[in-house]
Amino acid sequence: MSVQSPISSVNDFVVRFANVNGSGSASANELFARSILRHGVPVSPRNIFPSNIQGLPTWYEVRVTEAGHLGARGGVDLMVAMNPQTWDKDVASIEPGGYLFYDSTKPMPSSKFRTDITVIGVPLTAITNSTYTDPRQRQLFKNIIYLGALCALLDMDPKLVEQLIGEQYKGKEKLLSSNVHALHLGRDWALQNLKYPIGLRVKKSDKVGERIFIEGNSAAALGAVYGGATVCAWYPITPSSSVAEAFTSHCKKLRHDPETGKAKYAIVQGEDELASIGIVIGASWNGARAFTATSGPGISLMTEFIGLSYFAEIPAVIMNIQRAGPSTGMPTRTQQCDIIACAYASHGDTKHVLLFPEDPAEAFEFAAQSFDLADRLQTMIFLMLDLDIGMNHRLCRPLKWDDARQYDRGKVMTAEMLDEPGRDFGRYLDVDGDGIPYRTYPGTHPTKGSFFTRGTSRDRYARYSEEGAIYADNMQRLVRKFETAQDMVPRPLQANAAKPTKYGVIYFGSTSPAMDEAIGLLEARGHQLDRMRIRAFPFHSSVASFIADHDFVYVVEQNRDGQLRQLIVNENGIDPVRLVPILHYDGTPITARFIANAIGDHQDHLKVTPLRKAVS
Amino acid sequence: MTYIAKPKFQHPGLPKNELGYTHRDYEGKVSTLCAGCGHDSITASIIEACYELSIEPHRVAKISGIGCSSKTPDYFLGNSHGFNSVHGRMPSVLTGANLANRDLIYLGVSGDGDSASIGFGQFAHSIRRGVNMTYIVENNGVYGLTKGQFSATADRGSKSKKGVINTDNAIDLVAIALQLGASFVARSFSGDKSQLVPLIAAAIRHKGAAFIDVISPCIAFNNHAGSTKSFDYVREHNDAVNRLDVLTGRDPITVEYAPGTVQVVEQHDGTRLALRKIDADYDANDRLAAMTFLQKHAAKGQVVTGLLYVDPDAEDLHAHLDTVETPLNTLEAKDLCPGSAALEKINASLR
Numbered sequence: 012m013s014v015q016s017p018i019s020s021v022n023d024f025v026v027r028f029a030n031v032n033g034s035g036s037a038s039a040n041e042l043f044a045r046s047i048l049r050h051g052v053p054v055s056p057r058n059i060f061p062s063n064i065q066g067l068p069t070w071y072e073v074r075v076t077e078a079g080h081l082g083a084r085g086g087v088d089l090m091v092a093m094n095p096q097t098w099d100k101d102v103a104s105i106e107p108g109g110y111l112f113y114d115s116t117k118p119m120p121s122s123k124f125r126t127d128i129t130v131i132g133v134p135l136t137a138i139t140n141s142t143y144t145d146p147r148q149r150q151l152f153k154n155i156i157y158l159g160a161l162c163a164l165l166d167m168d169p170k171l172v173e174q175l176i177g178e179q180y181k182g183k184e185k186l187l188s189s190n191v192h193a194l195h196l197g198r199d200w201a202l203q204n205l206k207y208p209i210g211l212r213v214k215k216s217d218k219v220g221e222r223i224f225i226e227g228n229s230a231a232a233l234g235a236v237y238g239g240a241t242v243c244a245w246y247p248i249t250p251s252s253s254v255a256e257a258f259t260s261h262c263k264k265l266r267h268d269p270e271t272g273k274a275k276y277a278i279v280q281g282e283d284e285l286a287s288i289g290i291v292i293g294a295s296w297n298g299a300r301a302f303t304a305t306s307g308p309g310i311s312l313m314t315e316f317i318g319l320s321y322f323a324e325i326p327a328v329i330m331n332i333q334r335a336g337p338s339t340g341m342p343t344r345t346q347q348c349d350i351i352a353c354a355y356a357s358h359g360d361t362k363h364v365l366l367f368p369e370d371p372a373e374a375f376e377f378a379a380q381s382f383d384l385a386d387r388l389q390t391m392i393f394l395m396l397d398l399d400i401g402m403n404h405r406l407c408r409p410l411k412w413d414d415a416r417q418y419d420r421g422k423v424m425t426a427e428m429l430d431e432p433g434r435d436f437g438r439y440l441d442v443d444g445d446g447i448p449y450r451t452y453p454g455t456h457p458t459k460g461s462f463f464t465r466g467t468s469r470d471r472y473a474r475y476s477e478e479g480a481i482y483a484d485n486m487q488r489l490v491r492k493f494e495t496a497q498d499m500v501p502r503p504l505q506a507n508a509a510k511p512t513k514y515g516v517i518y519f520g521s522t523s524p525a526m527d528e529a530i531g532l533l534e535a536r537g538h539q540l541d542r543m544r545i546r547a548f549p550f551h552s553s554v555a556s557f558i559a560d561h562d563f564v565y566v567v568e569q570n571r572d573g574q575l576r577q578l579i580v581n582e583n584g585i586d587p588v589r590l591v592p593i594l595h596y597d598g599t600p601i602t603a604r605f606i607a608n609a610i611g612d613h614q615d616h617l618k619v620t621p622l623r624k625a626v627s
Numbered sequence: 628m629t630y631i632a633k634p635k636f637q638h639p640g641l642p643k644n645e646l647g648y649t650h651r652d653y654e655g656k657v658s659t660l661c662a663g664c665g666h667d668s669i670t671a672s673i674i675e676a677c678y679e680l681s682i683e684p685h686r687v688a689k690i691s692g693i694g695c696s697s698k699t700p701d702y703f704l705g706n707s708h709g710f711n712s713v714h715g716r717m718p719s720v721l722t723g724a725n726l727a728n729r730d731l732i733y734l735g736v737s738g739d740g741d742s743a744s745i746g747f748g749q750f751a752h753s754i755r756r757g758v759n760m761t762y763i764v765e766n767n768g769v770y771g772l773t774k775g776q777f778s779a780t781a782d783r784g785s786k787s788k789k790g791v792i793n794t795d796n797a798i799d800l801v802a803i804a805l806q807l808g809a810s811f812v813a814r815s816f817s818g819d820k821s822q823l824v825p826l827i828a829a830a831i832r833h834k835g836a837a838f839i840d841v842i843s844p845c846i847a848f849n850n851h852a853g854s855t856k857s858f859d860y861v862r863e864h865n866d867a868v869n870r871l872d873v874l875t876g877r878d879p880i881t882v883e884y885a886p887g888t889v890q891v892v893e894q895h896d897g898t899r900l901a902l903r904k905i906d907a908d909y910d911a912n913d914r915l916a917a918m919t920f921l922q923k924h925a926a927k928g929q930v931v932t933g934l935l936y937v938d939p940d941a942e943d944l945h946a947h948l949d950t951v952e953t954p955l956n957t958l959e960a961k962d963l964c965p966g967s968a969a970l971e972k973i974n975a976s977l978r
Contacts, residue, residue, distance in 0.1 A: 048978075223977035233973070239963045241955040242726050244719075265965040273951040275958055277726040277944075282752040286719040289712065289749070293723025296710060297688065297731075298956030301723060315713050409974040412967045418960050452956065453688045453708035453724070454731050461685060463701060465711035475701075 017129045018108040019210035022052045022077035024088040026161075026211075029101045030154075031094050033065030039154035040071040042175055043161065044404070047075055048224060049171040051216040055081040055524070057403050057600060062249065062342040068097045077218050081370070081406060082525030085602040089211055091157060098123065110209055112161070114153075131205060133160045138196055152193040159197025166208035168215070169198055223371075223409050227400035228304075230371035231330055232257035233410065234378025235302055236265055239418045240328070242301035244279045244290035246309065249342045250398040251332035254304035255280075284312040288329070292320055295327045296464060298423070298452040300382045302328035307336045307349050310356065317391055318357025319466045321489070324439070324448065326385035326392075326421070329353075330378065333397040335598045344598025345398035347520055350574035353393045354548055360486060362493050364500060365393045365548040369523035370400060372407040373546075377501065379412075386421035388496050389447060397569070399521040399600040422449040429459040438462040438473040439485060446492030493549055500547035503554055508539035515541040515561035516610065517554075517590075519575060521600065522567055528603035529610070536607070538614045540565070548578065555583045558590070563617075565610050567593040569601050633657050633705075645681040653677045653684055655705040659698070665817030665843030665858075666695060666765045670702045672820050673734070673763075676827035677704065680875065687732045688724055692717040692746060695772055696738035696765035696843075704734075715746025718753030718762070722944070725758050728954040729945050732831060733760040740770050743779035743798045750800070754807040754836045759943035761830040762838045764800055765817070767845035768856035775848035786853025799925065801935060804838040805918050810941030811837035812917065813934045816861050817844070825871040826934060832873065832898040835941030842930060861930055868909045868920070868933040872901035894939045902934060911937050 018024070026043070030036035037058075044056040055074040061067035074084050089110040092101045105111060107127045113119075115132025124130050135156055139149045162169050173191050180187035201207060232254050235243070245255035255278065262276045277294075281287035287303045294301035305313065310331055320327050333349045335341035353365055366381060368374040374396055381392040422443075429436055429451070436459060439448045448471075451460035462473035468482045469475050476482070508530075518526045523544060533540060543557045558564050558579070566576040573592035580587045593609045595601040633656055641649040653674040658667050677684065684706040691697035693714035700709045712720040721735045735753075742750040742764050753762070768781040775788050782797045804812045811833040815823040823841065830837035842861045844850045850857045855864075869890075875898055888907065892900040902911055910916055917936040924931045951958075 219978075221974075221978075223974050225977050237964055237970070239958075239960060241958060241963065242723060244723065265969060266963070268951050271951065273949050275951050275955070275962060277948050277950055277955060279722070279726070279756070279944075279948075281719070282748055285716060286722075286749055286752060289716045289719025290723035290726070292712075293690070293710075293720035293725075294727040294955075295723070296720070297724040297727035299723075299727030301727070316716070319713055410970050412964070412970045414967050416960070416964075451708075452728075454686050454728065457683060457685045458706055461706050461708050463709040463711065466713060467711070 016108055017110065017210045018088050018106065020088070021212045021214050022075055022216060024075050024211045025084055025086060026073045026075065026089040026091065027087040027101075027104070028071040028091040029094045029097050030069050030071070031096070032061055032063065032067050032069040034093075034154070035151045036069075036093065036154045037071065039158050040073070041404070042172065042179070043158055044073045045175050045224070046162075046167060046172045047073070047213055048219055048406070049175060050168065050213050051219050052077055052213060053079045053081070053218050053406050055083070055406065057083060057399070059599070060343050068094050075213065077216055079218060079406075080524065080528045080603065082528055083600040083602045085604045091161070093157070110211065112157070112164075129209065131164065131209070133157065133197070133200060133205075138200060142196060152189070155190055155193035156197035159194040160201040162194070163198045163201035163207045164205065164209050165211055165213045167213045169194065219406065221409055222406045224404050224406055225371045226253065226402060226404050227368070227371045227374045227396050228253040228332060228402060229257040230375040230410065231378040231394060231396060231401075233261050234375040235328075235382070236261045237375070237412055238300065238379030238382040240300045240302050240382060241276050242291065242294035242299045243276070243303065244281050244287040244301070245303050246281045246284045246287045246305065248284075248306045248309050250334055250402045251304040251306045251309070251330065253402065254330050254332065284309040285316065288313040288316040288327070291327045292316055292325050295385070296325050300386070302330060302382075304330040304332065306332050306334050307352070308339065310349055310352055314357050317363070318359060318361055320391040321357065321361045321363065322359075322466055323464050324389040324450070325464070326389050328381045328385050328392050328394065330394040330396065332401040333395065335596070341598045343398070345521070345600055346569050346596055346598065347395075347397055347522070348570035348574065348596070349395070350570070350578060353395065354578055362549070363391050363393055364388065364496050365395050366501065367395050367519040367546050368400070369520060369544065370407045371405050372410060374400060375410045380501070383419040384496075384499060387419050387447070387499060388492060389421060389450060390492070395520060397521050422447055424449045424451050424455070424460060426456045426460075429456045436460050437471045439469065439471045439488070441488050441491070445495040446488045446490070447495060497549045497551055500549065502551050503546055503557070504544045505542070505553065505557065507541045509534065510539045512539035512541055513562040514539070514614070515543065515557060515564040516567060517543050517545060517557070517564055517575070517579070518567040519545040522569060525601050525603045525606055526567060529606035532603055532607035533611055533614075536611045538611055540610070545575070550579065550582055554579065555585070558583070558585055563589060563591055565591045565593050565613070567601070567606055569595050571596045644678055646683065648678065648681070648684070650674060650678050652706070653704055655700070655702040658702045660695060661847045663846040664695070665767065665845070666699050667702070668817040668820060669763065669765050669823065669841050669843055670699050672823040672827055674703050675820070675824045676831065679824070680828050680831060682732060682831070687734055689734045689736065690717050690721045690724060691736040692738070692741040694738040694741050694770075695845075696736055697741060699765065700734070700736050715741050715744070716749055717741065718746065718749035718758070721760055722753050722756065722758050725760060725944065727956040729759070729950070730954050733758075735760050735762040737762065737764050739764060739766045739768060739778040739780040739800075743800055747779070747798070751803065751807055754804050754809045754838060756944045757808070757810065757836050757942060757947060759834055759945070760836060761827065762836065763827070764840045765843040766800070766840050766856070767843050767849050768854070769845045769849040771845045771848055782855040785855045786851070788848050788851055799921070800838070801840045802918065802921055805914055805921070805936055809838045809936070810835035810938035811934075812936040813838070814840045814842070814930070814932045816842045816865055816930070816932055818858055818862065819865070819932070822867060822870065822932060825873050828873045829871055829898070829900050829934065832875070832894060832896055833937070833941065834895050835938070835943050864928055864930045866924055866929045866931050868904070868906045868931060868935065869911065870903040870905065871934050872903070874899040874901055892937055892939050900934070900937065905933070911935065912939075
C-alpha cells in the first residue's frame with residue numbers, strides 16, 4: 012500500500028499517543044477521548060504505562076468506535092509520536108495507509124518515515140517556544156497544542172473541547188483561558204498549514220446515549236460505599252491503589268454526618284498488606300463491613316489471613332486488581348492470572364468465592380453485592396478486576412441502586428434471639444442445613460453467645476478440639492457452605508449462536524468486550540459459537556451443562572496456564588481435552604482480532620477433511 | 628486452649644463488685660500452661676483489675692496472636708468474645724475490631740515472640756496510630772511453645788536452658804513504645820501483682836494506646852541461672868519508679884501506700900491516677916525523661932517497672948479519623964447508603 016491510499020474512516024479508528032512518562036500528557040490525551048464522547052461517539056481508551064514515575068515510554072490509546080466495541084482492537088491508525096525513544100517501534104506499529112503525527116520542529120531523515128503512511132508534521136516545539144518562556148508551561152501546553160491540531164485534522168468541534176476544558180478548570184479562570192488559548196494555537200496552525208480533515212474523521216453521532224465514562228476501580232469503590240463498607244484498610248500497590256483512593260474521595264463526599272460533620276467510615280493505610288487484611292478481618296469479626304484492595308503480590312502476603320477467614324468463617328472482601336505476575340511481574344500490565352491463587356488461597360483445603368465483573372457497571376454492582384455475600388456466607392469474597400478494567404475509563408451503562416434494598420447481614424444472633432427459650436447457640440452449628448452457622452457480635456449478651464474465634468480446629472460450639480471426627484465434620488460443613496454459595500453468586504450469562512453449533516466459548520471479566528466483538532468476526536469467517544460468560548466461582552451447575560452440550564468449548568483467558576480452565580476441570584471433573592485454551596498473556600489487553608484468529612484457526616482445522624480416510 | 632471447663636459452682640458468699648459480679652464472673656477456662664507460669668499470674672491480675680473496675684465482662688474483646696501468652700485470653704473473661712488471630716498479627720485485628728465498635732474495651736494479649744519478632748511491625752504501627760487498647764506483652768524472652776529458642780527480647784549474653792549464649796541485642800519494647808508515641812507506657816513483673824493490677828486497671832481506663840510490658844518468667848525454659856527473665860533475676864534487679872492507685876470516682880482501688888510524694892494525673896474519662904513515687908525525681912508525664920531514665924537503668928542491668936509515661940490528654944485513632952460516636956458496626960443502610968438520587972448525580976457527572 013502506498014501513501015496514495017490512506018485509510019479513510021469516520022468514527023471508527025484507533026489513535027495512539029506515544030509520550031514520555033511524567034510529561035503531563037495524560038490529561039491532554041484523556042481530554043481527547045472525552046471530546047470524542049461529547050461528539051456522541053463511543054470511545055474505548057487504554058493506558059499503557061511503565062512501572063516508574065518519570066522518563067520511560069507511556070502510551071495512551073483511544074479506540075474511536077461508533078459501533079461501540081469496547082475491547083482493544085489492535086493496530087494503530089493514527090500515531091501521535093511524541094517520544095523519540097520509541098519512534099521506530101511507534102512508526103512500525105501504524106497500519107498501512109495510516110497516519111503519523113509528529114513534532115516537525117527538527118528535521119528528520121526520510122529513513123525515519125514509511126512510504127505507506129501519511130506523515131503529518133507540526134512544529135510543536137517551535138510553536139510552544141515562541142509562545143511560552145516557562146519550561147514547565149512549554150511542556151504542558153505542547154500537549155494541548157497537539158490536541159488542538161488533532162481537532163482540526165479530525166474535524167472535531169472545538170467548542171466541545173472548550174466546554175470540557177471549562178468543566179475541568181471551573182473556577183480557575185487563568186488556567187482555563189490559557190488552555191483554551193493553547194488549544195487554538197494548535198488548531199489554527201493546522202488549519203492554516205495542513206490539509207484537513209484527514210481520512211480519519213469524527214462526526215457527531217448519538218451512540219453514547221445515557222452511558223457513563225468511569226474507571227473500574229472508582230466504580231468498585233463506589234460499590235463499596237453503596238454496599239455499606241465502613242472500614243477500609245489498604246496498602247498501596249499498582250494497579251489497586253486507586254480503589255482505596257476513590258473510596259476515600261467518595262466517602263468524603265457521601266459519608267459524613269450532616270449534623271456533626273464526622274465520618275461514617277474509617278480508612279487506614281496499613282503498614283503492609285498483612286496489616287490491611289488483619290484490620291479488615293478484625294472489623295468484620297466485630298460486625299462492620301470491611302474491605303481491602305490489592306493486587307497479586309498483596310494476595311500472596313495476605314494468604315495466611317485468608318485461610319483464617321475461611322476456617323474461622325469471618326466475612327471480608329478483597330478487591331484484587333490483577334496485574335501480570337508471577338512475583339513482581341509487570342506491575343503496570345494487565346492479566347487475569349490470580350484465579351487459582353485466589354480460589355484456593357492459603358494452606359490446607361480452602362475454597363473461596365470469586366466474582367468476575369466485566370466492566371465498571373458490574374464492578375459497582377458486584378462490589379456492593381460482595382458485602383452481602385460475605386456476611387451471608389461468613390467468608391472471604393474476592394472481587395476480581397484487572398488493570399484493564401480497573402485503571403482505564405470504560406463506557407458503561409449508568410450505575411443503578413434500588414432504594415428499597417436492605418443490607419443482608421446474614422445469620423447474626425441478637426441478644427433477644429439468644430434469650431429465646433430453647434435456643435441453642437453454637438458458633439459452628441449448622442442449624443439450617445446450608446452449612447452456614449449463626450454468629451454473634453462481641454458485646455451482644457452478658458452471659459450468652461460469646462465464643463472464641465481461632466484458626467485451630469474446634470467443635471460446633473467453638474471449643475478447641477483436635478478430634479478427627481470433629482475436624483472432618485467441620486470441613487464437610489464448609490463444603491456444604493460452598494455448595495450453598497453456588498446459587499447465591501451471580502450466575503453465568505449464556506447466549507446462543509445464530510445457528511445451532513457444536514462449539515462453545517467460555518470467558519470472563521475484562522475479556523468480555525473483546526469477546527462480544529470477536530463473535531461477529533468469527534461469524535464473518537463462518538464459525539458459530541454459543542457463549543457463556545462466567546461471573547463467579549463456585550461455578551453454577553449450568554457451567555457443566557454448557558460444556559456437556561458442546562463437543563468443544565474454548566476457554567478464553569488472559570494468563571499463560573489457562574487458570575479458569577484448570578478450575579473448571581478440577582471442580583467439575585471434566586475431561587480437559589474438551590476445553591480448548593485460548594490464552595493471551597503479554598500484558599496487553601486481549602483483542603477481538605486475537606480471539607477471532609485463535610478460535611477461527613482452530614475451527615478451520617476442524618473443518619479440514621483428511622485426504623485419506625483411516626483404514627479401520 | 629484447654630479441654631477442661633471450669634466448674635460453674637461458686638460460693639454464695641463471694642464478694643461482689645459494684646455491678647454484682649464476683650471474681651468467678653471474670654474467670655475463663657482452666658489454664659493449660661505449665662504450673663507456675665508467669666502468664667497465669669498476669670491472667671489473675673487481669674481478672675482482678677476487671678473485677679475492681681466493675682467492667683461488664685461481655686463488653687471486653689480479648690484478642691491475641693499465637694503462642695503461650697496468646698492462649699491466655701481463654702483463661703479470663705469467659706463471657707467475652709476472644710480471638711486467636713495469627714502469629715504476630717493481633718494488633719491489626721484489634722485495630723480493625725476497634726474501628727468497628729469504639730464502645731467496647733479492647734485487651735490485646737501478646738508475647739515477646741509475637742510482638743518483638745514476627746509482629747514487631749504490627750506492634751509498632753498499632754502503637755503509633757493510638758488505637759484505644761490495653762496492649763499487654765507477656766514477656767519471657769523465650770519461645771516456650773517450641774521449647775526454648777531465644778526471642779528478640781532476650782538480653783545479649785543471657786543463657787538458654789541448653790546453655791547457649793545469646794549474641795543478639797535485645798529489643799526493649801518499652802523503649803520502642805515510648806519512641807512511637809504510646810500515651811501510656813508501663814512495665815511490670817508477673818510476680819508483683821500489687822503493682823500489676825492497678826497498672827492494668829489504669830491502662831484499661833486510659834483512652835489511647837496503653838502498653839504494658841510484663842516480665843513473665845517461663846518456668847520451663849527460661850527460669851535458670853544466666854537468664855535475665857527468670858523470677859530470681861527480675862526480683863533482684865527490679866527498680867520500681869512508682870506505685871499506682873486508680874481513683875474512679877469511687878474508692879481507690881489500691882490503698883497500698885508507698886513512701887514518697889504523690890502525683891495525681893487526671894485522664895479524660897475522669898479517672899485519676901495517683902502515682903506514689905518511689906524515685907522522688909521521676910516524672911511520669913515526661914516522655915523524653917522516661918526514655919533517658921529507662922536507658923540509664925538498663926545500662927546498669929536494672930529492670931525499671933511502674934508507670935513510666937502517661938499522657939492524660941491522649942487522643943485515640945477514632946479521634947484522629949474523626950469518626951462518628953456511634954459504633955460503625957451499628958450503622959445501617961439508611962445511615963450508610965447515599966441512595967439512588969445521589970447516584971443519579973454521580974452518573975450525570977460522568978458523562
